[in-house]
Amino acid sequence: MEVYEQTGKPISAFWHGAFETPQLRRYPNALVIGLICERGELFSRIESRMHRLLKEGWLDEIRRLLDMGYSPELKSMRSLGYREFTQVVLGNWTLEKGQQEYLRNAKPLLRGSGIGSKDALMSAGLTQQAKRRNKSQKKL
Numbered sequence: 001m002e003v004y005e006q007t008g009k010p011i012s013a014f015w016h017g018a019f020e021t022p023q024l025r026r027y028p029n030a031l032v033i034g035l036i037c038e039r040g041e042l043f044s045r046i047e048s049r050m051h052r053l054l055k056e057g058w059l060d061e062i063r064r065l066l067d068m069g070y071s072p073e074l075k076s077m078r079s080l081g082y083r084e085f086t087q088v089v090l091g092n093w094t095l096e097k098g099q100q101e102y103l104r105n106a107k108p109l110l111r112g113s114g115i116g117s118k119d120a121l122m123s124a125g126l127t128q129q130a131k132r133r134n135k136s137q138k139k140l
Contacts, residue, residue: 004109005079039110046106050081050099062089080105 003011037045062085070077072086081102088098 010109042110043103043107046110047103050102053081054085054095054099059085059089059095062086066090080109 003009058081062082065077066072066086066089072078072083072090076082077086084093084098084102084105087093087101088095093101
């Protein structure tokens with residue numbers, strides 16, 4: 001999500017051709033590791049993180065930022081989480097509504113990220129590279 005928030009592009013957009021770079025071609029035996037997490041587990045982690053941040057004072061942080069004069073229209077205040085919970089702090093939404101909107105807005109980021117998808121790893125070349133490495137090791 002951080003990559004999307006910073007660049008406006010899903011992380012999968014950076015994977016295309018990533019393993020064709022000259023740096024990686026120089027090291028054909030380099031081990032490249034990709035992490036796979038089921039979408040349900042990943043979404044559960046996002047929800048747990050949201051609850052933890054709220055428990056640790058996320059709303060107080062937003063309230064302090066607003067009290068210091070930071071506008072809800074700033075790009076940083078419109079990022080995932082801040083956008084939704086600013087509405088809670090301003091009294092426009094209930095906490096439950098803010099949580100629902102946060103989770104609803106987090107889902108599209110997961111769908112476009114390719115995280116947890118074997119196809120995404122295949123398109124990145126990770127699986128093919130691992131298969132080639134396994135074949136060459138079996139020959140030894």
